[in-house]
Amino acid sequence: MKKLPFCLVLLGLAGCAGVQPWERDVLARPEMSLDNAPLEAAIDDHIYFSKEASSGGRGFGGGGCGCN
Amino acid sequence: MPKPRFLLSLALACFALTAAAGDAGDPLDLAQLRGKVVLVDFWASWCEPCRHSFPWLNEMQAKYADRGLVVIGVNVDRERGDADRFLRDVPAQFRVVYDPAGTLASRYDLPGMPVSYIIGPNGDVVGRHIGFRNALRAEREAELQKLLETSR
Amino acid sequence: MKNNDNLNAALAAATCALLGSAVAAPVAAQEESSGWSFDSTLLYYGESDDRVRDISAAVAAQRDFGDERKFSATLTADTLTGASASGAIALDRPQTFTSPSGRAVYTTAAGAVPLDDTFLDTRFALNASWTQPLARLYTVSAGVGFSTEYDYTHLGANLSLARDFNKRNTTLSAGVAWSQDDVDPVGGRPIPLAQMLDVGNDSNKRNGGESKDVLDLLLGFTQVLNRTTVLRVNYSYSDSSGYLNDPYKLLSVVDPLTGDTLARVPIGQGPDGVYLFESRPDARTKQSLYAEVKHAFGTPVMHFAYRYMTDDWGIDSHTGEVRLRWPLGDGYIEPQLRYYTQSAADFYRASLVNGAALPRYASADFRLGDFDATTVGVKYGHGTTGGNEWSIRAEYYQQTGSVPQEQIIGNQARREQYPDLSAVIVQFGYRFRL
Numbered sequence: 001m002k003k004l005p006f007c008l009v010l011l012g013l014a015g016c017a018g019v020q021p022w023e024r025d026v027l028a029r030p031e032m033s034l035d036n037a038p039l040e041a042a043i044d045d046h047i048y049f050s051k052e053a054s055s056g057g058r059g060f061g062g063g064g065c066g067c068n
Numbered sequence: 069m070p071k072p073r074f075l076l077s078l079a080l081a082c083f084a085l086t087a088a089a090g091d092a093g094d095p096l097d098l099a100q101l102r103g104k105v106v107l108v109d110f111w112a113s114w115c116e117p118c119r120h121s122f123p124w125l126n127e128m129q130a131k132y133a134d135r136g137l138v139v140i141g142v143n144v145d146r147e148r149g150d151a152d153r154f155l156r157d158v159p160a161q162f163r164v165v166y167d168p169a170g171t172l173a174s175r176y177d178l179p180g181m182p183v184s185y186i187i188g189p190n191g192d193v194v195g196r197h198i199g200f201r202n203a204l205r206a207e208r209e210a211e212l213q214k215l216l217e218t219s220r
Numbered sequence: 221m222k223n224n225d226n227l228n229a230a231l232a233a234a235t236c237a238l239l240g241s242a243v244a245a246p247v248a249a250q251e252e253s254s255g256w257s258f259d260s261t262l263l264y265y266g267e268s269d270d271r272v273r274d275i276s277a278a279v280a281a282q283r284d285f286g287d288e289r290k291f292s293a294t295l296t297a298d299t300l301t302g303a304s305a306s307g308a309i310a311l312d313r314p315q316t317f318t319s320p321s322g323r324a325v326y327t328t329a330a331g332a333v334p335l336d337d338t339f340l341d342t343r344f345a346l347n348a349s350w351t352q353p354l355a356r357l358y359t360v361s362a363g364v365g366f367s368t369e370y371d372y373t374h375l376g377a378n379l380s381l382a383r384d385f386n387k388r389n390t391t392l393s394a395g396v397a398w399s400q401d402d403v404d405p406v407g408g409r410p411i412p413l414a415q416m417l418d419v420g421n422d423s424n425k426r427n428g429g430e431s432k433d434v435l436d437l438l439l440g441f442t443q444v445l446n447r448t449t450v451l452r453v454n455y456s457y458s459d460s461s462g463y464l465n466d467p468y469k470l471l472s473v474v475d476p477l478t479g480d481t482l483a484r485v486p487i488g489q490g491p492d493g494v495y496l497f498e499s500r501p502d503a504r505t506k507q508s509l510y511a512e513v514k515h516a517f518g519t520p521v522m523h524f525a526y527r528y529m530t531d532d533w534g535i536d537s538h539t540g541e542v543r544l545r546w547p548l549g550d551g552y553i554e555p556q557l558r559y560y561t562q563s564a565a566d567f568y569r570a571s572l573v574n575g576a577a578l579p580r581y582a583s584a585d586f587r588l589g590d591f592d593a594t595t596v597g598v599k600y601g602h603g604t605t606g607g608n609e610w611s612i613r614a615e616y617y618q619q620t621g622s623v624p625q626e627q628i629i630g631n632q633a634r635r636e637q638y639p640d641l642s643a644v645i646v647q648f649g650y651r652f653r654l
Binding site: 020021022023024025028029065066067068 | 110112113114115116117118144145146150170173174178179180181182183198199200201
């Protein structure tokens, strides 16, 4: 399995962190989603972009209920 | 040829089941269900796809009960109230077992949520589905039908 | 130009769909819904001293096609009025400038920081994206964006891929976004470092538009730390090339002793001082590292984020943000605090000294200077019985800058050296399902 060494690196990074799939009740709450207010985030980014020299950085993906 | 990791999980599930069957307090009562095809589905109130899987599980239970299908939903919510609220919105027409401490979930070492295990008439775990996808309903139903045929 | 569409905002908004929440779903029972959910917002932004005022409205719509396949689209409309500091320094006497169109003049009172000529600008932006799983642990998202205002058009596309590991405790993602922007300034593009001339004289301008291309790359890592905590770390790389100037920004040419702007006698109508249009490099590379944590302690949720940005213009910035969502009655209250600090661009100049060699690049745009900014705000949200949510947010933003000591000349020391900025932001939001 070519994937194996890569998985080991990730496990190393992640350490023993993480939870079991049936323990994601808190993470599944909408306010625990990292992107729970995307419109607000986009508007803020736009305001700050027009007044400052930095922008963005937020990205996407991960967290939440981990379902499916 | 199924992936080695998948076979290992099935083996683990098998072990969990035989261990459970040996247990006086097996909440799933699988020993009693020999001869039937059992679909054990782990669900939670916070699991969005479970809202879509329940209507299908209800349909399967209704359609194939007299052919020997038993659907058991195992709830892993910590708070019974959360599970009850979900069941008011999305009723279950199959047997529901509660696993608030996650004992059963750990024993099966669930790979994801939701997850269904299909147990054949001889008590062996013959299939597993991680997640619920509408697109796979027909395929999964065909799988069940095939099993129910052979269980006669 | 004053309202450049932000590529990263488009990327963030469109690729937020990757999580399946380009429109975060209101907490509601999934009854026989049509699959459409909406998030709408109305925002007012007002700076003090009659500077910029902006009203914007946005609607984001998302359609869930089942099995994690989602389409989302966002439409935004903005109306901007007012003016920002133009880069020219304040003087003890009134100053007259030629307007960008080259057809009129406008004046600044004595002692006041010169602002651009007042303008009214309406911008429309449309973003759309599609997200779907590629295989059980893979999610792909693609989006397009478009925005237009009277002197600026933006067109962009983005693509991203995420893969879950470790029973979905870990997610790695990668995204790329391209954009092409076209600038067609009112009155033509000023020749960099050319002098502001009299009304009707456009020999210092070039006709036609110019373009700016941006390439953005993003690598993300999300990790569930424990049952109540999730962490995300992103690395971004951004490469812009083309026309990066602000065609309306100026620099004052000042006397080396007094620090006052050199006087000029216009023939007819025109500027009464020597002002040069700014000049920026035609390429910019930015890199940033962003980390955020969400932690629930009981019902309240805390969010903390930090971003470090550095670029090849010499700007370094740090951003720190903290929010605390606290349940309050049937809703929640969320105070927020943001602190931002940036260092000036290498070519930032408060003014140009007469007699000194003209640098290749120079800008007095306060957005490229050395400043700190703080935002304090509070948001209140309330769920309705139908499962929808409305919210209101109020913030106060304050920017305080400084000019390097060696750039303060003569009389400049007695006046406001940096056009500090303060603004009030009020926002209403409503999320609903159909």
